[in-house]
Structure formats: C-alpha cells, structure tokens
Amino acid sequence: MAVAAVPTTVLSVKNLKKRIKNKEIIKGISFDVYAGEIFGFLGPNGSGKTTTIRMLVDLIRPTEGSIQICGHDVHKEHNQAMRHVGCIVENPELYSYLTGWENLEHFARMLPNVDEKRIQEVVEIVSMDQRIHDKVRTYSLGMRQRLGIAQALLGRPSLLILDEPTNGLDPQGIKEMREFIQRLAAGGLSLFVSSHLLSEIQQMCHRVAIISHGEVIQVGAVDDLVAQGGKVVWSVSPADKAEGLLEASPLVHAIEEISEESPIGLPLAVKQIVTQMDKENVPQVSQHLMEAGISLFAVEIKNPTLEDLFLSLTEGERIE
Numbered sequence: 287m288a289v290a291a292v293p294t295t296v297l298s299v300k301n302l303k304k305r306i307k308n309k310e311i312i313k314g315i316s317f318d319v320y321a322g323e324i325f326g327f328l329g330p331n332g333s334g335k336t337t338t339i340r341m342l343v344d345l346i347r348p349t350e351g352s353i354q355i356c357g358h359d360v361h362k363e364h365n366q367a368m369r370h371v372g373c374i375v376e377n378p379e380l381y382s383y384l385t386g387w388e389n390l391e392h393f394a395r396m397l398p399n400v401d402e403k404r405i406q407e408v409v410e411i412v413s414m415d416q417r418i419h420d421k422v423r424t425y426s427l428g429m430r431q432r433l434g435i436a437q438a439l440l441g442r443p444s445l446l447i448l449d450e451p452t453n454g455l456d457p458q459g460i461k462e463m464r465e466f467i468q469r470l471a472a473g474g475l476s477l478f479v480s481s482h483l484l485s486e487i488q489q490m491c492h493r494v495a496i497i498s499h500g501e502v503i504q505v506g507a508v509d510d511l512v513a514q515g516g517k518v519v520w521s522v523s524p525a526d527k528a529e530g531l532l533e534a535s536p537l538v539h540a541i542e543e544i545s546e547e548s549p550i551g552l553p554l555a556v557k558q559i560v561t562q563m564d565k566e567n568v569p570q571v572s573q574h575l576m577e578a579g580i581s582l583f584a585v586e587i588k589n590p591t592l593e594d595l596f597l598s599l600t601e602g603e604r605i606e
Contacts, residue, residue: 293320296370296445296476297342302351304337304500311337314351315502317495319445319478324471326491326508327480328596334500335480336375339449342478343373356444372443374451378434382423386414386433389422390440397441408436412466428459432466446470447478452486464490484593488512496596504595512589517542518561518568520575521549521584525557528580532559535574537567549584556583565589 297319304312312334319325329335340346342353344360344367353360358367380389390408394400409418412432422430431451438446451467452460467490471477481487487494488508496504504511522528525544532538538561545558563571565587575582 293323295319296321296356297325297478298352298354299338299342300352302338302341302353303349304341304346305349311500312341312348313500315495315497315500316351317502317505319476321444321476322471322474323492324467324477324479324490326487326494327478327497328482328484328487328494329480329497330482333497335482335497336449337500338497339373339375339447339478339480342447343371343375344368345375369441370444371447372435372438372441372445373447373449374431374434374438375447375449378430378437380422380430380433380437383421385421386418386425386429386436389433390418390436393437394440400440404440404442408439411439411470412436426459427454428456428462431455431463435466443475445476445478449480450482451479452481452483460486484596511595516563516565517588518563518565518571519584519586519588520559520561520582521552521556521586522559522575523553523555523557523581523583525555525559527578528575529559531575531578531580532561532571535571537571538563552583556581 295318299318300316302312302315303310315338327335327338337346341348342360344364347361355367356370358370360367381392384392387405387409390405394405409415412435414429414432414436417425417429422433425433435446435448448467452463455463464486467477467479479487479491491508493505493507494511495502520528520532529541529544533541540562541559542562543560548554548556549558568585568587572582572585
C-alpha cells in the first residue's frame with residue numbers, strides 16, 4: 287500500500303499574537319500553507335487580516351509566536367525567509383509616470399540575479415505583453431494589480447501573499463484575477479490570499495482559515511468546511527408521523543423546520559421537513575421512513591455555502 291506524500295509546508299504560523307497598547311489584536315492564531323495551494327484568509331474588515339500579513343513579512347513584530355517561510359524564521363532569519371516570498375499589501379506601489387517595463391526594471395535592481403530575461407518572463411506570466419511599454423497611468427486597476435504581481439514574482443518566490451487582490455475590480459476583472467491566481471498555483475506557486483469576499487474564496491481557494499476578532503476559528507479544505515452541518519429536506523406524507531420518526535432517529539442531529547404549505551406540484555398532504563444530518567446517512571433514514579409506511583416524494587441534500595458556515599461560526603458577524 288502506497289504511503290501518501292506529506293505536503294511540503296511553505297508557510298508555518300504558530301500561536302501568533304499581537305498586542306497594541308495592552309489590547310490583544312491577534313489572539314494566538316496558527317495555520318500552515320502547503321506547496322502549490324491557494325490558501326484563503328477570510329474575515330470581515332477589521333478582523334485582523336492585514337495586521338497578520340504585516341507580521342508575516344516582518345513589517346511589524348509579533349508579541350508572541352513564530353512565523354517560518356520555507357523553514358526560515360521570519361524574525362531571526364529575515365533575509366533568508368524574505369528571499370522566498372513576494373507580497374502585495376493593499377495596493378501595489380507603482381510609479382505612474384513610468385512604463386510598466388520601467389517599473390519592473392526599477393524593482394529588479396533591488397534584487398539579486400534578476401535580469402532582463404526574468405523581467406520578460408514575469409511579463410508573460412501576467413499576460414501584459416501588449417501594454418508593458420505603456421505608461422502606468424494609462425492602466426486599469428486590474429492591470430495595475432497584474433503589474434504589482436509581476437513585481438512580486440521577480441525574485442522567483444515560493445510564496446505569494448496577496449491582500450484583497452480583487453478589491454475595486456469589476457466582475458470581469460475579478461474573474462480574470464481569479465483565473466490568473468489559479469494558473470499561478472497550477473505552476474507550483476503557493477498563494478496566501480486574504481479577502482472579505484466569501485464567493486471569491488469559495489471559488490478560488492483549496493483551503494481556508496476563517497478569522498474573526500483576531501482569532502482563527504476554523505481551518506480546513508473549502509469542500510470539507512462547506513460539507514459540515516449539511517441539511518436534508520424531506521418531502522413526506524404523513525408529516526406528523528415522519529416528524530416523530532426523524533426526531534427519534536439517532537442519525538438525525540436536529541429538525542430545523544417543517545413547512546406549513548405543500549411543495550408546488552405535490553399533494554396537499556405532503557410537507558417538507560428540514561433536518562440537520564450527515565448526508566452519508568440519508569439512504570438508511572430513507573429506508574427506515576419507507577418501512578414505517580411514510581410516502582417519500584423527494585429528498586434534497588443541501589450543503590451550506592461558505593457564507594452559511596461563516597455566519598454560524600461568528601454568530602452573524604457581517605461579511606460580504
């Protein structure tokens with residue numbers, strides 16, 4: 287039997303804390319980011335995302351805890367760690383009076399072993415061949431974001447950190463940025479993407495950490511997280527008898543709702559009962575209902591969205 291390969295850890299955060307004027311802003315968060323994955327950092331504005339990112343790249347020092355990038359401690363081995371990371375915190379800093387190419391040349395001078403060939407490589411990676419020699423002031427916001435990412439890629443990082451990369455983009459720009467980020471990960475790059483946009487995290491990321499009030503309250507694969515607390519909608523008759531059986535079943539966690547009206551197109555006696563339960567147990571519960579003489583007209587499995595999960599974990603804290 288083959289042993290599953292252990293994923294390579296690119297970023298490791300352990301018990302990270304930050305206090306400012308005796309107020310604990312970040313409260314002991316921990317997570318790992320693996321090679322070639324898109325890791326989402328999800329939380330509302332003010333939850334601690336940008337403060338965490340500033341600690342990841344040593345712009346501010348944590349009060350407690352450790353951060354390692356490719357095995358190097360960010361604080362104790364700053365230069366070695368920073369060689370492996372590219373980062374855009376908030377908006378990319380660009381010179382609007384220069385061309386895109388001239389901007390990249392300027393930043394390339396600050397890095398070792400970055401020549402014109404590498405500049406051309408990152409231009410092609412971000413698909414800016416047609417506009418790279420135009421002045422940056424003529425660029426759309428999406429193009430500025432791409433140029434900022436090109437700048438962050440110049441040093442051949444193993445980890446790319448993006449803080450709200452779709453902020454301010456129109457729907458087409460958001461779609462293009464999402465597809466671009468997914469292509470980077472497919473090429474082996476690890477990406478740490480912070481966002482307050484639930485739909486983007488759900489469509490883009492492999493795993494996610496959910497942060498609220500400076501605490502990471504859940505970490506896991508997006509598919510696994512949204513599969514938690516699934517709901518099953520039963521269209522049954524007679525509803526009273528079905529309710530009693532479902533309520534007594536050890537496979538059903540809770541009955542959440544019972545419809546007052548019948549579903550459209552079904553007999554008046556049919557009612558819908560919404561239960562909280564694991565979808566793997568649906569066949570067994572279905573058989574139990576039918577053996578008890580319950581007419582089963584439909585069974586619908588409804589997985590929650592990441593938004594549903596976030597609202598349940600944070601008790602309704604606001605997020606888009």
